[in-house]
Amino acid sequence: MLFSKETIKSYAESRGIPNIDEDGLRILGQDLEYRIKEVCQEASKFMLASHRTKLNIGDVNNALSSRNVEPLFGYDSNETLVFRGLPSNVYYVPDDEIDLEEFLEKPLPKIPLKPYVQSHWLAIEGVQLAIQQNPVLIEKPVIKQDSLTCYQEELELKQQNRHLLTKELSMYFEKILQTIETDPEIAITCLLNETGIQQLVPYFLHHFKLEMRKGEPDSPSLSVILKMYGSLLNNKYIFIDPYLHEILPPLLSCVIGKNVSENCRADASNSVKYIYETFGLKYKSLAPRIINFLIKAWTDNTKPENVQFGALLCLSKLSDRAAQEYIIPNIPKYTSNIQSVQDLIKKIVDSEK
Incomplete structure (x- = not known):
């Protein structure tokens, strides 16, 4: 088993479930192992479809979304993660401490513009109009040829x-x-x-x-x-x-x-x-x-x-x-x-x- 009974028992106690028998811990461990392997297999398909040889968090999130499971949030694979351990063999990444007084003294960000919808002509009879909303066309010299x-x-x-x-x-x-x-x-x-x-x-x-x-x-x-x-x-x-x-x-x-x-x-x-x-x-x-x-x-x-x-x-x-x-x-x-x-x-x- 990928997860021991003690790990599952510690997680259950943190969620307020103190008493689980041995058979229940074993069944939960087997089911958890199956679900993780299923997600990894699905994530590898996204990795191959992206023509990559390295699995990243985006592939795992896409695999979870394909299984109707909420994707993971919080950490990017590009960051260097520092883990800390507890006596119960549980490891976590500590959150950064923020000084509230310093945070409140910072200037407020600019208010974003309200979204609006405006209609304009992209092209008329195949000719693109030279207006601000349309992309700029760089004309190339065309040699007239029969x-x-x-x-x-x-x-x-x-x-x-x-x-x-x-x-x-x-x-x-x-x-x-x-x-x-x-x-x-x-x-x-x-x-x-x-x-x-x-x-x-x-x-x-x-x-x-x-x-x-x-x-x-x-x-x-x-x-x-x-x-x-x-x-x-x-x-x-x-x-x-x-x-x-x-x-x-x-x-x-x-x-x-x-x-x-x-x-x-x-x-x-x-x-x-x-x-x-x-x-x-x-x-x-x-x-x-x-x-x-x-x-x-x-x-x-x-x-x-x-x-x-x-x-x-x-x-x-x-x-x-x-x-x-x-x-x-x-x-x-x-x-x-x-x-x-x-x-x-x-x-x-x-x-x-």
């Missing part, structure tokens, strides 16, 4: 990390690549309607880019790849925004390609038009980037005829009022005598009247 650029930087950082695919996605990716060679229409339809291929988007884009580099400009495979680009763009289950900066360069290259067939040039122009109409208002730098690139390729007299024709053809598709917005203001910059391009300009201008 959302598309943020996506691009985030994607570049993620590309440095190793990206692991599940077995099912890897099998699906390989199956689509095989289907592109055997039955392109099925592969195009799968990429247009598939729901769980978000992780495969960078893999498809990388594969398409490699195929366009090693393939011939007028090969049938180029037309299939351009349609695959269109399927990824039109798939409503894919978040394609972070990859627009990777999709635009190969599409624009096909629009102004020297040896690209007319069908491939038309498919690439339609995909560029879709990007312009769908994401042009969402990302402010996207539309000017496309327009400036096409105008530069069209008005550059060093470019071949088919390059200028492709740039002007794609530029005419971007807007219903393309002539007034982009073509007519830039006609003075165009000094080439290429008849086919001039005929196309005349046809676009006449259609806008």
Whole structure:
């Protein structure tokens, strides 16, 4: 037993209970030992939850409160306690003696302010008000950046990390690549309607880019790849925004390609038009980037005829009022005598009247 019968008997006599038999003292000692072990076990849980290896008074008080017992008050574990003993083997910490005359002569403490409740606006429409009740905000210089650029930087950082695919996605990716060679229409339809291929988007884009580099400009495979680009763009289950900066360069290259067939040039122009109409208002730098690139390729007299024709053809598709917005203001910059391009300009201008 942690507590002897004499200790329990002395405490009982101090509380005015003089006569307790031996069995009662033994039962009380066992019950007291059980209660103390229970409190210590509960206090150790609070200690571990606080990520400490030393038990303190706060843990014991929390354990007592969890058992609906009034917590201990009076002494802090940081204080050096001096114990004194009595002849009955009872130890105590003596209280400090206070001189009443000296205590009464001390000045009275300041009267605390009365509590009150006051209402104020913390923020209005997400903007915190600069009033005394609100915390002070330290403004940091914010570099204005387009959302598309943020996506691009985030994607570049993620590309440095190793990206692991599940077995099912890897099998699906390989199956689509095989289907592109055997039955392109099925592969195009799968990429247009598939729901769980978000992780495969960078893999498809990388594969398409490699195929366009090693393939011939007028090969049938180029037309299939351009349609695959269109399927990824039109798939409503894919978040394609972070990859627009990777999709635009190969599409624009096909629009102004020297040896690209007319069908491939038309498919690439339609995909560029879709990007312009769908994401042009969402990302402010996207539309000017496309327009400036096409105008530069069209008005550059060093470019071949088919390059200028492709740039002007794609530029005419971007807007219903393309002539007034982009073509007519830039006609003075165009000094080439290429008849086919001039005929196309005349046809676009006449259609806008």
